[in-house]
Amino acid sequence: MIIKIENNTNFSTIKSYLESLHLEVHLIHKKNNRYIVISGDERPINMNYLCSIIGNSKIITDFSPYYFSSREFQKEDTIIEVKNFKVGGGNFSYIAGPCTIENENDLIETGRLISKYGATLFRAGAFKPRTSPYNFQGWGREGIKLLHSVGQKLNMPVITEVLNPEDVLWMEPYIDVFQVGTRNMTNTALLKELGKTNKPVLLKRNFAVGIEDWIKAAEFVIVYGNSNVMLCERGIQGVDNYNRFVLDLAAVSAAKQLTHLPVIVDPSHATGRPELIPSMVSAAIVAGADGIIVETHIDPSKMLVPGDGPQALLPHQFNKIVEDNKPLLKLLQKKLCL
Numbered sequence: 162m163i164i165k166i167e168n169n170t171n172f173s174t175i176k177s178y179l180e181s182l183h184l185e186v187h188l189i190h191k192k193n194n195r196y197i198v199i200s201g202d203e204r205p206i207n208m209n210y211l212c213s214i215i216g217n218s219k220i221i222t223d224f225s226p227y228y229f230s231s232r233e234f235q236k237e238d239t240i241i242e243v244k245n246f247k248v249g250g251g252n253f254s255y256i257a258g259p260c261t262i263e264n265e266n267d268l269i270e271t272g273r274l275i276s277k278y279g280a281t282l283f284r285a286g287a288f289k290p291r292t293s294p295y296n297f298q299g300w301g302r303e304g305i306k307l308l309h310s311v312g313q314k315l316n317m318p319v320i321t322e323v324l325n326p327e328d329v330l331w332m333e334p335y336i337d338v339f340q341v342g343t344r345n346m347t348n349t350a351l352l353k354e355l356g357k358t359n360k361p362v363l364l365k366r367n368f369a370v371g372i373e374d375w376i377k378a379a380e381f382v383i384v385y386g387n388s389n390v391m392l393c394e395r396g397i398q399g400v401d402n403y404n405r406f407v408l409d410l411a412a413v414s415a416a417k418q419l420t421h422l423p424v425i426v427d428p429s430h431a432t433g434r435p436e437l438i439p440s441m442v443s444a445a446i447v448a449g450a451d452g453i454i455v456e457t458h459i460d461p462s463k464m465l466v467p468g469d470g471p472q473a474l475l476p477h478q479f480n481k482i483v484e485d486n487k488p489l490l491k492l493l494q495k496k497l498c499l
């Protein structure tokens with residue numbers, strides 16, 4: 162149940178009543194309005210009593226499962242500010258960087274070049290979700306600190322994946338955007354914890370989950386307190402393994418129609434093939450994407466994450482993508498953030 166609160170309503174009375182019934186109560190501020198969102202078993206609620214204490218406030222019972230993310234709730238695009246650039250609402254950004262933090266030199270060199278070529282946000286993973294326990298798992302906490310210091314040196318905001326809910330709070334001061342990977346999109350404990358931060362969250366779609374469940378995962382972060390969510394399409398499972406996954410561009414258009422959240426496309430993990438990335442970037446732009454996240458490395462053959470090595474672009478290939486797509490962005494009246 163959602164209650165849209167009017168000024169004369171006493172929130173704490175409503176909260177105490179609902180909590181006495183073991184319901185979870187969230188207070189959400191959106192577009193100059195306040196809402197109470199209730200999670201749990203609503204059957205014990207005495208509706209006559211509730212109506213008597215909510216005054217002029219309005220109970221919303223018939224709402225979509227991703228009410229606050231939906232276009233129905235907010236027509237205009239959400240614009241998320243990351244340091245000095247904007248994501249969404251006609252702004253277009255490139256996020257680039259290596260799959261993994263490996264060593265300071267490669268990180269700085271890759272970051273320096275991609276920043277020069279037009280990336281506004283620097284990506285690199287320290288906590289790597291791996292299929293095999295025998296592979297490199299990332300540098301962890303040490304890696305996050307290194308990424309932070311490289312970001313400072315290059316004057317570039319950074320994005321990195323968080324795997325565990327207990328890492329969210331200590332990571333927050335070191336990073337600019339949290340990435341939720343495809344394998345964790347359904348981890349509601351993590352989504353709830355990310356709701357407690359103010360840092361933007363890039364929420365990758367799980368490779369085996371439908372569009373609306375992906376948006377419901379975004380709704381978790383929003384209901385738990387953080388409205389700064391960007392969706393990211395990174396490919397879903399298909400029938401062959403020529404491409405790593407199937408880049409679902411129709412899902413990008415659908416997400417743009419269903420929600421007001423920015424949508425980012427990851428053609429690296431979707432295709433696993435650098436030669437397909439340029440055309441997928443242009444296709445993603447036409448599908449309505451607000452940005453691209455792409456893996457880049459100064460020497461992909463040296464990469465410590467074997468599966469992701471072959472898909473990384475060299476910085477000059479990234480540069481060509483940025484240049485080649487400028488006319489398309491102009492045609493579509495998207496402002497390229499540089």
Ligand code: PEP
Nearest residue numbers: 260342343344365395430
């Ligand atoms: C990554 O971005 O390096 C990554 C592991 O992505 P995904 O979660 O989409 O596989």
Ligand code: MN
Nearest residue numbers: 260430456469
């Ligand atoms: Mn990767």
